[in-house]
Amino acid sequence: MRKxxxxxxxxxxxxVSGQTDWKLNVDKNLIKVYTRDSEITNYKAFRAITTINSxxxxxxxxxxxxxxxxxxxxxxxxxxxxxNEADSVKVIYTVTQSPWPVKNRDAVVKYRINQxxxxxxxxxxxxxxxxxxxxxxxxxxxxxxxxxxxxxxPDRTQIEFEASFDxxxxxxxxxxxxxxxxxxxxxxxxxxxxx
Numbered sequence: 001m002r003k004x005x006x007x008x009x010x011x012x013x014x015x016v017s018g019q020t021d022w023k024l025n026v027d028k029n030l031i032k033v034y035t036r037d038s039e040i041t042n043y044k045a046f047r048a049i050t051t052i053n054s055x056x057x058x059x060x061x062x063x064x065x066x067x068x069x070x071x072x073x074x075x076x077x078x079x080x081x082x083x084n085e086a087d088s089v090k091v092i093y094t095v096t097q098s099p100w101p102v103k104n105r106d107a108v109v110k111y112r113i114n115q116x117x118x119x120x121x122x123x124x125x126x127x128x129x130x131x132x133x134x135x136x137x138x139x140x141x142x143x144x145x146x147x148x149x150x151x152x153x154p155d156r157t158q159i160e161f162e163a164s165f166d167x168x169x170x171x172x173x174x175x176x177x178x179x180x181x182x183x184x185x186x187x188x189x190x191x192x193x194x195x
């Protein structure tokens with residue numbers, strides 16, 4: 001009996017302790033952005049959360065249109081579907097604009113889609129292959145994260161966006177970490193404008 005009780009308690013402790021190391025960096029315009037040390041890179045990980053005044057079906061339609069990510073994903077200037085591996089798995093090529101004199105970044109990213117009537121969960125991670133490296137860009141070294149979209153009312157949807165990354169190249173960690181909250185914040189601003 002003790003083992004049955006102990007396992008759920010340990011899992012609950014893991015969930016709670018994993019959430020305590022997030023630091024709130026931005027809280028404005030109904031958007032919160034948290035950061036913490038990344039487990040996969042020297043750069044900070046981020047988590048952004050907002051609520052949109054729209055039904056979940058409309059939000060799903062925008063989120064699942066991978067070819068149009070560039071319309072709202074901050075500094076993304078190209079998003080192209082390279083392969084539909086299944087209805088729930090897509091491979092996407094993106095190019096992200098960087099300020100001069102830094103080269104733009106590109107990435108080949110695999111997205112796995114899980115959804116129910118009231119929830120959409122899109123996990124993503126960097127993959128190799130599918131397209132040769134673009135000499136005008138620096139290929140990202142690491143990227144992993146997720147989008148979690150949840151219906152909270154008939155016309156209200158919560159969106160959570162979390163990611164860890166390494167942009168590649170020789171950008172100082174300190175420089176990236178100083179502005180780490182801006183990209184997810186602007187992405188949420190742009191996404192909210194879609195509704």
